[in-house]
Amino acid sequence: MSGLRRALLSTVPRILSSNRTSSANHNTVYRPILSSFSRLYSSNQTAESLHIDLSNEESKRRLFNRLLYRSKQRGYLELDLVLGKWVEDNIQSMDENGIKSLVHVLNLENPDLWKWLSSQAQPPDELNKNPVFMAVREKVTKNLDNHAAPETRATPGQPWVRGWDDFKKGRDTPITGNQ
The missing domain is CATH 1.10.150.250 (Flavinator of succinate dehydrogenase)
Incomplete structure (x- = not known):
């Protein structure tokens, strides 16, 4: 959470102080955003793309x-x-x-x-x-x-619970709900 806070505090002032009218400055406005936030998100790495280094x-x-x-x-x-x-x-x-x-x-x-x-x-x-x-x-x-x-336990291959919409329909039970 502190990493996100640091990224926001360092990126937001750069965005607000940038000049959005020039087209040359267009890339520099978005580049700090991408560089600050890209390290905060993990991608779905496959086992092949993950570099496994057990040497040291x-x-x-x-x-x-x-x-x-x-x-x-x-x-x-x-x-x-x-x-x-x-x-x-x-x-x-x-x-x-x-x-x-x-x-x-x-x-x-x-x-x-x-x-x-x-x-x-x-x-x-x-x-x-x-x-x-x-x-x-x-x-x-x-x-x-x-x-x-x-x-x-539930029988194999069956879910343990039916979900939130399980209404009991029997004698001596509430009309709605799962109490």
Whole structure:
């Protein structure tokens, strides 16, 4: 957040003080904006475009910290906890292929990834070949088996909840709502 604040404070005065009437100055007005904000946004990097340098300790530390942050700060609480803990426990022992597999998993959409990990939906075939996905899915399945009775879970392939529009239509229940 402080990086965004710094970028705004350094960019806004340049925009306001610039001369917008000249066409020569047109590029210089937008160039500071792009240079200030481009580093704040992460792109969807594929495993092939990500430069993996495990040759020295500093680059390895930076890469591991970046991947650990991405796994713990996804914005989907269940995935933050499960994926973040798994990456924290296993990233030190990963080689370059393992890191590429992890990046592939981290690039997946949150709702889809959670449904695939929790067996609410069948994952694509290419994901079933990903060793990181299979290890995380095995951990989730093992935790479910250890901590939740099978009768309290949804049947495999079905979502756990129906959504916010589930109206109970039966005796002794409210007409609307899910109370």
